[in-house]
Amino acid sequence: MLSIEEIKNKLDGQKYLCNEDLAIIVSLASLLKKPILLEGPAGVGKTGLAKALSASFNMELIRLQCYEGLDESHALYEWNYQKQLLYLQTVAKDLTSWEMVQKDIFSRDFLLPRPLLKAFLSEKPVVLLIDEIDKSDEEFESFLLEALSDFQVTIPEFGTVEANSIPMVILTSNGARDFSDGLKRRCVHYYIDYPDFDRELKIICTKVPGISLSLSQQIVDFVQELRKQKLRKKPSIAETLDWAKVLTALNVESLADEKVKATLNFILKYQEDIESVSTLKL
Numbered sequence: 001m002l003s004i005e006e007i008k009n010k011l012d013g014q015k016y017l018c019n020e021d022l023a024i025i026v027s028l029a030s031l032l033k034k035p036i037l038l039e040g041p042a043g044v045g046k047t048g049l050a051k052a053l054s055a056s057f058n059m060e061l062i063r064l065q066c067y068e069g070l071d072e073s074h075a076l077y078e079w080n081y082q083k084q085l086l087y088l089q090t091v092a093k094d095l096t097s098w099e100m101v102q103k104d105i106f107s108r109d110f111l112l113p114r115p116l117l118k119a120f121l122s123e124k125p126v127v128l129l130i131d132e133i134d135k136s137d138e139e140f141e142s143f144l145l146e147a148l149s150d151f152q153v154t155i156p157e158f159g160t161v162e163a164n165s166i167p168m169v170i171l172t173s174n175g176a177r178d179f180s181d182g183l184k185r186r187c188v189h190y191y192i193d194y195p196d197f198d199r200e201l202k203i204i205c206t207k208v209p210g211i212s213l214s215l216s217q218q219i220v221d222f223v224q225e226l227r228k229q230k231l232r233k234k235p236s237i238a239e240t241l242d243w244a245k246v247l248t249a250l251n252v253e254s255l256a257d258e259k260v261k262a263t264l265n266f267i268l269k270y271q272e273d274i275e276s277v278s279t280l281k282l
C-alpha cells in the first residue's frame with residue numbers, strides 16, 4: 001500500500017498539491033484496486049490528478065475522453081479494416097476455407113485497441129483516465145461498470161480478454177448528471193471542492209514564478225471571496241493561476257492598481273459576473 005505521506009510528496013514533486021483527504025483516497029484506491037470517481041466543478045484538479053499520478057509513479061497515462069454518443073468501439077477496440085482487406089487480397093486468396101480466413105482476420109493481430117483495451121493489454125499497470133464521464137450516455141456507463149468490475153472484456157469474435165495488469169483508474173465528472181449507485185459502489189468516490197486559502201496560496205506560489213507573497217495573498221483572498229458571491233460561473237484554480245500570471249506579467253504589485261479592473265475577465269467568464277463584482281472592493 002502506498003503511504004499517504006509518500007503520495008503527497010510524490011504529487012508535490014509534480015507541483016500537484018492535494019489535501020490529506022485526497023491522498024487518503026488515492027492510497028485506499030490503490031490498496032483496494034478500485035477506480036477513483038472524482039466529482040467537482042471544472043478546474044479544480046480532477047484531470048490534473050491523473051496526470052500527476054502518472055508522472056509521479058512513472059506509469060503511462062492512457063486517456064479516454066468521454067462525449068455524448070461515445071460507444072464501445074471507440075472505447076474498447078475496432079477491427080483494422082484496411083489490414084483485413086489487404087490480407088483478403090493477398091494471403092487469404094491461398095487459404096482454402098472461409099473459416100480459416102475468418103479465424104485469421106478476427107485475431108488479435110487485426111485488432112486496433114482503443115484506450116480501455118490498451119490499458120488492459122499493457123504489461124505494466126497504467127493510469128487510465130476516463131475523463132468527463134458525465135458527458136457519456138447511461139448505456140456507456142453500464143458497459144464501463146462491467147468492464148471495470150472484473151477487469152475483463154469480451155470480444156465476440158475471440159472471447160474474453162483479461163487484463164494483463166490492473167490499471168489505476170481515475171474517472172472524472174463535472175456533475176452534468178448523476179451516476180448509478182452501481183458505479184458509485186464500484187469506485188472510491190470523492191468530491192473535489194475549491195481549495196482553501198492555504199492550499200490555493202501554495203498552488204499559486206508553486207506555479208507562478210516570481211510572484212510576490214503579498215500579491216498572491218491578495219489574489220487568493222479576492223478569489224476566495226468571489227466564490228462566496230452568487231455568480232454564474234465561479235472562478236476555479238485554473239482561473240486563479242491565469243490571473244496571477246497576467247498580473248505578474250503586468251508588474252502589478254497590489255490589487256489596488258488601476259490596471260487590475262481590465263483583467264477581471266481572466267477570472268470571470270460572464271459579463272454579468274464582472275459587472276456584479278466591480279462593486280466589490282478590490
Ligand SMILES: Nc1ncnc2c1ncn2[C@@H]1O[C@H](COP(=O)(O)OP(=O)(O)O)[C@@H](O)[C@H]1O
Nearest residue numbers: 015016017042043044045046047048203237238
Ligand atoms: N491541486 C492542484 N495543484 C496544482 N495545480 C492544480 C491543482 N488543481 C488544479 N490545478 C491547476 O488547475 C488547472 C485545472 O485543473 P484540471 O485538472 O484541468 O481541472 P478539472 O479537470 O477539475 O477541470 C490545471 O492547469 C492545474 O495545473
Ligand SMILES: [Mg+2]
Nearest residue numbers: 046047048172
Ligand atoms: Mg478536466
